[in-house]
Amino acid sequence: MKIPENWTPAEMLFLKTPLESSVQELLRCTLFDLLFRKILELDIVSNDLNQSYFIIGPKFQNYLAKEHERTFLQVYHMNPELRILFPHLIMMAYENTRGSRPLKKGLRNSNSLNTYFKNNSFIQLFGLNILNKEGRKRQTEISRYFLYLRENMNYSVMNRNEDFLMECLKIREHIFLLDKIPGTFILQLNDTLKRLVKTRDQAALSMIGPWVNYQSIENTFLDIMIDIENAYDYIFFTSINHSSHGCSDCSSCSSCGGCGD
Amino acid sequence: MTPEQQKLWDKIQHFEINDSDSSYTFSDRLRYENQWSIAFTLRAIQEYKKFILLCCITDDSMSPSHVVDEVWHLHLLYTRSYWTEFCSDTLNQTIHHGPTKGIEEKKKFEHQYLLTLERYQYIFEQVAPEDIWPMPTASSKSPNYVKIDRNDYWIIPKKPFKKS
Numbered sequence: 001m002k003i004p005e006n007w008t009p010a011e012m013l014f015l016k017t018p019l020e021s022s023v024q025e026l027l028r029c030t031l032f033d034l035l036f037r038k039i040l041e042l043d044i045v046s047n048d049l050n051q052s053y054f055i056i057g058p059k060f061q062n063y064l065a066k067e068h069e070r071t072f073l074q075v076y077h078m079n080p081e082l083r084i085l086f087p088h089l090i091m092m093a094y095e096n097t098r099g100s101r102p103l104k105k106g107l108r109n110s111n112s113l114n115t116y117f118k119n120n121s122f123i124q125l126f127g128l129n130i131l132n133k134e135g136r137k138r139q140t141e142i143s144r145y146f147l148y149l150r151e152n153m154n155y156s157v158m159n160r161n162e163d164f165l166m167e168c169l170k171i172r173e174h175i176f177l178l179d180k181i182p183g184t185f186i187l188q189l190n191d192t193l194k195r196l197v198k199t200r201d202q203a204a205l206s207m208i209g210p211w212v213n214y215q216s217i218e219n220t221f222l223d224i225m226i227d228i229e230n231a232y233d234y235i236f237f238t239s240i241n242h243s244s245h246g247c248s249d250c251s252s253c254s255s256c257g258g259c260g261d
Numbered sequence: 262m263t264p265e266q267q268k269l270w271d272k273i274q275h276f277e278i279n280d281s282d283s284s285y286t287f288s289d290r291l292r293y294e295n296q297w298s299i300a301f302t303l304r305a306i307q308e309y310k311k312f313i314l315l316c317c318i319t320d321d322s323m324s325p326s327h328v329v330d331e332v333w334h335l336h337l338l339y340t341r342s343y344w345t346e347f348c349s350d351t352l353n354q355t356i357h358h359g360p361t362k363g364i365e366e367k368k369k370f371e372h373q374y375l376l377t378l379e380r381y382q383y384i385f386e387q388v389a390p391e392d393i394w395p396m397p398t399a400s401s402k403s404p405n406y407v408k409i410d411r412n413d414y415w416i417i418p419k420k421p422f423k424k425s
Contacts, residue, residue: 048281050281051277051281074300075300075303075304078300078304078390079303079304079307079390081274081307082303082304082307083274083275084303085279088288088299088303091299092298092299092300092303095298095299095300096300
């Protein structure tokens, strides 16, 4: 299966599972995608990702954001010099989505996906996400393709398969739509990536696209992604929990001006 | 911006106003107390930093907008962060907050505010964002704040669908 160039991982995920895909997952793959394409960058100032900043990347200025990406990017359009802590970025994106329904509506109506969903006044009224015939066909293709990736991934863990590793690099950031990627496989991918960069195999590098933005052999995009992947769920949970429940009911911290130690 | 001003601006931009050890950070508190969105809160802090740069590099007195003033007020509560980490260690100078002495100073503050907007545009080469730095007009009103305990009162906004 060839993934269209202009599809984002969030759009892929939504088409694959329009009902089950959660805000948390959709935001996660959108953030990974923006990082991968260098529209945003992570400025790591300490070992704790909580204390790292998201800033605009070199591709930000000329990038026309899709609606679901604006949850992250809108604020940078107003203040491009902003340095936003990881938890604040997640909280802000979550707040900007205004819930699952508006986020999915934006995805459903995007230029990439609107031809795959039924659309009439009843559906608009109730905000339903129902695939049409073409959409179901696409959904099946995607599901089969990801099943194929999963099976071969498990096989490659035992018997390293260079051709398959290259295929995974070619589908770019969409690889991160597969959850629970085995650590061994990520190491294999990273090895392949580092070897390509080291040998400067231009033909191969041109095929795998944005990975080559990360040409440092010591630190590839996968290294960064593993760290973010590990931190994301915890930060999402604590940030959202804190922003939506933690403070509003509690008067102890908000009413206290501090102490004089 | 001169190279020295740029250097100072870089230092101010990199100054972390949030306490890394706290689960209820400066930004959280500012957002909660003003009922701002997170994006607006982060932008307000950024504009506060710009205002402080203007204070540092200008001989004239500068005047903040109401939004920036709210950020400043709260930062002044965090005395260690404000006086030690920000003023002493980052700015290498003290920036005092001078509250108004009364209605007789209204004209003076209006003049200072317009001067601040001019300096902002000159230094940052962009017009100050209108939602944080509103242009004063004849009909513009000053905020009419009052401290309310939400345990005792309901608050119903006059513009329920407008969110900052």
